[in-house]
Amino acid sequence: MESPQLKSCPIHNTFDLIGRKFTVLILRDMMLYGKTRFNELLDSVEEINSKTLSLRLREMERDELVKRHVYPEMPLRVEYELTEKAGHLRPILEQMGEFSTRYCAADVFRDKKPRGFKQALDIER
Amino acid sequence: MESPQLKSCPIHNTFDLIGRKFTVLILRDMMLYGKTRFNELLDSVEEINSKTLSLRLREMERDELVKRHVYPEMPLRVEYELTEKAGHLRPILEQMGEFSTRYCAADVFRDKKPRGFKQALDIER
Numbered sequence: 001m002e003s004p005q006l007k008s009c010p011i012h013n014t015f016d017l018i019g020r021k022f023t024v025l026i027l028r029d030m031m032l033y034g035k036t037r038f039n040e041l042l043d044s045v046e047e048i049n050s051k052t053l054s055l056r057l058r059e060m061e062r063d064e065l066v067k068r069h070v071y072p073e074m075p076l077r078v079e080y081e082l083t084e085k086a087g088h089l090r091p092i093l094e095q096m097g098e099f100s101t102r103y104c105a106a107d108v109f110r111d112k113k114p115r116g117f118k119q120a121l122d123i124e125r
Numbered sequence: 126m127e128s129p130q131l132k133s134c135p136i137h138n139t140f141d142l143i144g145r146k147f148t149v150l151i152l153r154d155m156m157l158y159g160k161t162r163f164n165e166l167l168d169s170v171e172e173i174n175s176k177t178l179s180l181r182l183r184e185m186e187r188d189e190l191v192k193r194h195v196y197p198e199m200p201l202r203v204e205y206e207l208t209e210k211a212g213h214l215r216p217i218l219e220q221m222g223e224f225s226t227r228y229c230a231a232d233v234f235r236d237k238k239p240r241g242f243k244q245a246l247d248i249e250r
Contacts, residue, residue, distance in 0.1 A: 010225035010233045010242060011218055012171060015149050017229075024140050046137060088228050092220040093136055100135035103213050104142075108135045117135060 017063050018089065022048050022056055027065070027086065028093055035069070035079045060086075097121075142188050143214065147173050147181055152190070152211065153218055160194070160204045185211075222246075 018024055022045055029044045030036050042053055057080060060066035065086040071077040097117035105114040143149055147170055154169045155161050167178055182205060185191035190211040196202040222242035230239040
């Protein structure tokens with residue numbers, strides 16, 4: 001998509017922000033937890049290692065998706081929080097969830113029955 | 126997300142399908158063009174090379190996102206088409222477009238003015 005008005009493709013632009021491995025999963029967990037510590041993400045994001053997590057968080061800070069809070073305590077406490085901008089990514093993650101709960105039910109549910117994403121989250125509570 | 130009912134995280138599952146580099150852009154162009162030839166994609170997907178395009182198309186065939194049609198002509202004609210399953214990914218791409226046209230307007234529009242994704246597509250016509 002190139003044109004007088006568009007400088008770059010909006011889908012490509014979003015992909016540049018969230019398309020690296022694990023970024024979507026980090027966003028998912030930070031949306032769930034709110035303010036989060038490094039080690040919580042290290043535990044919750046499937047198969048990520050600390051080097052990659054650290055790199056992704058720095059990229060997300062640079063892209064204004066994550067704010068880093070440092071509390072001057074001993075030992076130093078560091079927490080990560082999504083920005084307002086990152087909050088606007090939520091509909092993308094919801095649609096990603098929706099796709100799998102509706103059209104890949106056999107891959108994600110033990111009973112293999114398709115359902116909506118929000119319905120699937122309710123089961124979990 | 127692990128639980129009695131969920132076998133795997135729906136967001137993760139979708140990411141496994143469309144999270145590799147270029148897959149979203151291939152989907153974008155195939156949604157736009159309908160049946161497509163390899164060389165059309167090679168031209169339209171920004172910065173992809175033929176080795177990677179060929180790999181991605183094979184992955185997408187394996188994941189039932191793409192059907193490959195071979196026409197017994199000379200020279201052999203091959204066309205690629207999205208499956209019904211892949212069609213259900215459209216809301217994800219629309220939300221990806223929506224995010225950039227609304228919240229990264231300075232990155233995607235010359236006039237830097239935020240607008241809806243569908244409105245942005247209308248400008249282009």
